[in-house]
Amino acid sequence: MHGKKEQEHVRKGPWKTEEDDVLLNHVKKYGPRDWSSIRSKGLLQRTGKSCRLRWVNKLRPNLKNGCKFTTDEERTVIELQEQFGNKWAKIASHLPGRTDNDVKNFWSSRQKRLARLLKISSSSSTSKSHKNKNKAKVSLSVPTSEIPYKFSSSSEGETSSKPQSCSLPCIQNSDQVIKMVPLLDLIKSELPNFDTNYVEQEFTPFDQSYKSTEQIAFPQIPELQNDLTFPMPRVDDQNLFDVFGPLDSSEFGMVPFFEPSGSCRIGKMDCFFDDFPEDMFDNIDPPISPSNKL
DNA sequence: AAGACTCTCAACCGCTAAACG
């Protein structure tokens, strides 16, 4: 019979509203389970897996479909990603109405933006002729509270002996002195060919309310300012990514890193570009330039 | 106006764990 062949045929691709209706009916009757029976009963030519996914990601009630991540949600994702890694389902469970797929997509597009930002800096440093050709709109939606910084050292007695992950930037209280270096200044001083204009021009505050309420302290770091000449990989160095590792989103945390001594090393610092807030430079006073110092 | 480029999102795939017989 041709029935068997038909039964074997599996439909893929976008869901039609009729299919959604069938799926919804099934869930209404039996609950969100027995997904494979939907196909075996001939209700749909979708695999159980596909049905489940459709339900979880699109048809489940109380989903925030089509809504951009709010500032709070973004912050939560970043925080939890730092904490749990790429456990999207776990992270999503902290975000009502969001699915693991949502979180995953949010994160990967964020990573792509950041990766591209670096690439742009690289290409702009080797060729100034690109003008606006590759100019990207940088709209990194990261809450201001996540000021990326490079630990120099924390306050007395607290040395960052394991600097590979600086955790979420956290300016928790006034007692805790966290020495930070504004990224842009770091980039300017350490990567002379980095075209910071792109960053400066394109970073625009996405949430002015943050700006008005949060002022980020900028403690000076003498040891760094005294020694800005140590060798650093340059963005225009063709071996740069040999040092940093491949420019792949999962590896993206690989960045130059300063140790408390002021020496430089390469280390894994998860929150460096990851947590690049777009208004970070607005809130940080410029460092005293070496020439003005003293 | 058209092509190139980028971003977002839905859906698929492969793998693993849990449940079941």
Place this chain on the structure above:
DNA sequence: ACGTTTAGCGGTTGAGAGTCT
């Protein structure tokens, strides 16, 4: 205890819309 099925998860891909040049 073991094999099979089902559910769940994370990674990846591709379509379509939007933006830029």
